[in-house]
Amino acid sequence: MKTKIGVFFGGRSTEHEISVISANQAMAAINRDKYDVVPIYITKDGHWYTGDALCDVANYKKGIKNLLADCTEVYMRPIYGDYNLYPAKRQGIFDKGKPVATLDVVIPVLHGSNVEDGIFEGVLETIGIPYAGCNTLSSANGMDKITMKMILAADGIPVVDYVWFTDKQWGREKDKLVESIESRLGYPVIVKPANLGSSIGIGSAHSREELIARIDDAGRYSSRIIVEKMIKNLQEINCSVLGDADDYETSVLEEPIKSGDFLDYKMKYMGDAKGARGMQASKKRIPAELPDEETAMIKHLAGETFRVLGCHGLSRVDVMIDADTRKIYVNEINTIPGSLSFYLWEAAGVRFDELMDRLVRLALKRKRSQETKTTSFDANIFAMGGGVKGAKGYKGVK
Numbered sequence: 001m002k003t004k005i006g007v008f009f010g011g012r013s014t015e016h017e018i019s020v021i022s023a024n025q026a027m028a029a030i031n032r033d034k035y036d037v038v039p040i041y042i043t044k045d046g047h048w049y050t051g052d053a054l055c056d057v058a059n060y061k062k063g064i065k066n067l068l069a070d071c072t073e074v075y076m077r078p079i080y081g082d083y084n085l086y087p088a089k090r091q092g093i094f095d096k097g098k099p100v101a102t103l104d105v106v107i108p109v110l111h112g113s114n115v116e117d118g119i120f121e122g123v124l125e126t127i128g129i130p131y132a133g134c135n136t137l138s139s140a141n142g143m144d145k146i147t148m149k150m151i152l153a154a155d156g157i158p159v160v161d162y163v164w165f166t167d168k169q170w171g172r173e174k175d176k177l178v179e180s181i182e183s184r185l186g187y188p189v190i191v192k193p194a195n196l197g198s199s200i201g202i203g204s205a206h207s208r209e210e211l212i213a214r215i216d217d218a219g220r221y222s223s224r225i226i227v228e229k230m231i232k233n234l235q236e237i238n239c240s241v242l243g244d245a246d247d248y249e250t251s252v253l254e255e256p257i258k259s260g261d262f263l264d265y266k267m268k269y270m271g272d273a274k275g276a277r278g279m280q281a282s283k284k285r286i287p288a289e290l291p292d293e294e295t296a297m298i299k300h301l302a303g304e305t306f307r308v309l310g311c312h313g314l315s316r317v318d319v320m321i322d323a324d325t326r327k328i329y330v331n332e333i334n335t336i337p338g339s340l341s342f343y344l345w346e347a348a349g350v351r352f353d354e355l356m357d358r359l360v361r362l363a364l365k366r367k368r369s370q371e372t373k374t375t376s377f378d379a380n381i382f383a384m385g386g387g388v389k390g391a392k393g394y395k396g397v398k
């Protein structure tokens, strides 16, 4: 029997549509001689659907309502070891709710908050099904730009200088925060909500007035805000990493070509060409033209970022070069990168179908390794001498 891969995409995320494109690219690449593919689309309000119609991007143009009319709503139970996909609605009283499919492994192709940040990965951990990519901890740390920078900086990985605070702090102590940003970073700065992607809510500020407006805006998206020193003469380079924290390899480097102050949502996904289709359409130079030492340093930093954050599967690390000083900073990690960075692996000699195969094998390998760890003890603490008397909170137990 072929291994059944559940590909999850969509979700309650600002990057919902990008995920639909990434997942369709990935599903088309999976070798069907070896694997069966079950698409599972998460709607913007969090319902799960499956059906063949989901495997063709053209069907999404008909409108989601029409598309879902051809699909079955499904769910999984949060029960360890139950890999079944159940129909959400029964067809009459004789319908026993027989599973629609039993999955062997999951590949989440989800981007952004609520899905790529460990929340969805936690659901998969609860079920215990093998899945590709980062676990809850590394996904969460990778998504939050503040936590990520703290961890990287603590391990000696260069990140730009920053100040962070919550929206409530901003409401309470605006003047103090402006003062600390001005004295520590100066202008210009970049203001970002801590946990969104695709440049949403991000903007530059060259004056106090702009700074205040940008922070007010970022606060509409997230309760955690980061303000960074802006690299004025910026060169951006991306590098994908594949493997696990103990054994990984890095891809060819890409240089996304930007126009204007920074890559905004529209530019990133629509490219310059009118009607261009998604991420592949944005302009990039592959491989990036850099001196050998810089290429080696960027690959090293990308690998270190993946290792230090405890990543797994496939990620893309984005670095920023200050073109005036040639100093390199790690900007961020995308734990489920757009198009799964397949084009960076193709350029490195790994075909897209091989990449998907590698992800499945990594998922199964992690599951086998997890099974060697002790998760419970047989000893019955309740039957031991002393019972629960010594247990904390005993007094409160009635």
Ligand SMILES: Nc1ncnc2c1ncn2[C@@H]1O[C@H](COP(=O)(O)OP(=O)(O)O)[C@@H](O)[C@H]1O
Binding pocket: 160, 190, 192, 196, 197, 198, 199, 200, 202, 228, 229, 230, 231, 232, 234, 236, 258, 261, 262, 263, 318, 331, 332
């Ligand atoms: N410190 C910075 N200096 C200059 N430009 C920046 C800086 N941080 C981000 N940018 C620009 O903004 C873009 C989006 O920021 P990023 O942190 O990558 O957020 P996202 O998660 O939305 O991709 C970057 O690709 C880069 O062009």
Ligand SMILES: [Mg+2]
Binding pocket: 198, 199, 318, 332
């Ligand atoms: Mg980015």
